[in-house]
Amino acid sequence: MGETLNRSAHFAALSDPATLPARAAGTAQFTITAQDSKSRARAGELRLGHGLVQTPDFMPVGTNATVKSLDPDDLKALGAQIILANTYHLYLRPGHERVQRFGGLHEFMQWDRPILTDSGGFQVVSLGPLMRITEEGAKFSSHLDGSMHLFTPERSIEVQQALGPDIAVAFDQPVMPGGSTDREVRRAMDRTHRWAVRSLRAHSRPGQALFGIAQGGINPELRAESATYIRSLPFDGINLGGLAGDETPEQRNAAIDATVTALEGDPRVRYLMGLGSPVDLLEAVLRGVDLFDSVLPARVARNGQAWVTGGRLNLRNSRHLDEQEPVDVLCDCSTCRRFSRAYLAHLFRAEELLAYRLLTIHNLRHMSAFMGEVRRAIASGTLAAELPRLRAAAGGPGTPRLGAGDEPGAVPE
């Protein structure tokens, strides 16, 4: 069919990197300030329109233009330098154009530090019933009302430009959750590469950075190929996608290593999407990753799980009902400075709203403080020496729980 051929040719032309216009530089200036000598870990500074982000760092997730149960003052107090908001959710509700009319995300949610938006690619394949992915884009039905929508790279960028974050992200096709074959991973990867070029071509907002996503599943060869392609494009940062699913730590580490090896010498910031436990972050930092985001610390907080130095606690467990000590004696967050485990345990049983807020503050402060420690160790050149202590503090592989009598902080010096 002629029209099909025309559409094919149309998208092929849009996906040709040779015809990309030049991009203005400097919208996300990344400077490496310290490089660890015994690993690929590095510390850096990412300069964005709304401020500086010291890396490595973890971004709390604020899907609906709010980090659930917290306000901007809470986020600042716990040390959040940058947060993530979701394009897919805000497009459906309240609508990107409405956010734009209210002055953009920063003004709308009253957060004056940097914001990064996801592209919506992941939500399209993970949330709503997916209808169909074509070369043009992804057709999906809303998880709110079932209405049909088409997200294309151009549409995703349009929405993100209206939302106005400091960093937008290229529209990608993540590998399907579960066991995907190399053939499926390659198909999604190649399409992600074509969509990356279209995302770049569609992006024009001055002062807004655009990051590209390297995919490739857990196949090291495909990871390297994807990273090599994405680094050839004029993005402001490089994302590592598809590595926060059900892969094993070994598979994930191999995928990170292959990606970072292919990025060797590239000056841009590296952001591993979706990873969020202390031990996972530490291992990825050692492999050269600078930025992370995840719902995990906030989500588990809402279910009563506290991350503490050396492990974790479930505050729904009855043994905490009579404990007068704070969640973590080594933590400086507002929750640990004021409240007992007994109080938190009570609030969770009573399903009081304050429970979610107090423990979210703690877990996010825990992440922020841990990243700060890692940054300091890299900057002072003591990362290797401190690694055993940091690994123990992170909870180690499998993140063991603390038993009765095992107080937080009981980690080897």
Next chain:
RNA sequence: GUGGCCAUCGUUCAAUGGUUAGGACCGCGGUUUGUGGAGCCGCAGAUGAGGGUUCAAUUCCCUCUGGCCACC
């Protein structure tokens, strides 16, 4: 006081003259990684008391105890 109805996990409801009496909530644990305060997965937990019929009773019968309703 009389008559009727009822009595099963902590709570609230099922079921049955015959393997192991089931669910929900609560309780005790676990899980959660580009957001579900959701969900999911385990575990524990009961036939009010006594007597009778029967090969076998939580089930049928009687008494007691307790509760509910109606009538005095």
